[in-house]
Amino acid sequence: MKKHLPSPPVDDRRFHDIVAVLVSIPAGTVVAYGEVARDAGHSRQSRLVGRILSMWSDELDLPWWRVVTANGRLVPGHEVEQARLLAAEGVQCRTGRVAGVRRDRA
């Protein structure tokens, strides 16, 4: 059962910071959840990044496909979709994996 949107996170600074980092990810670049959290100033809230993407990625038009796990693993259940989107930006992928999980460079 999917959970609908909880209270509006617009008042939450952590949320705002993480979203800001997400939208600032250049096309053709893949980053890890932990990297996003660290960039936003919240090194331990990698899970929060995942939750934000899972719940509001579409609502806020966030580039969730540019976010992978620290292991280079694509999002479980969306591997094909994500791989397709990344390929469209020039990021080569393997079965559920990204070819080179460079944090800052494509």
Place this chain on the structure above:
DNA sequence: TGCATGACTCGAG
């Protein structure tokens, strides 16, 4: 207040 869950991460087996 406590426990379970999750698009996480790391280390070990």
Place this chain on the structure above:
DNA sequence: CCTCGAGCCATGC
């Protein structure tokens, strides 16, 4: 390559 366990933070019942 895969699974498990411990740690981390936020949310919901």
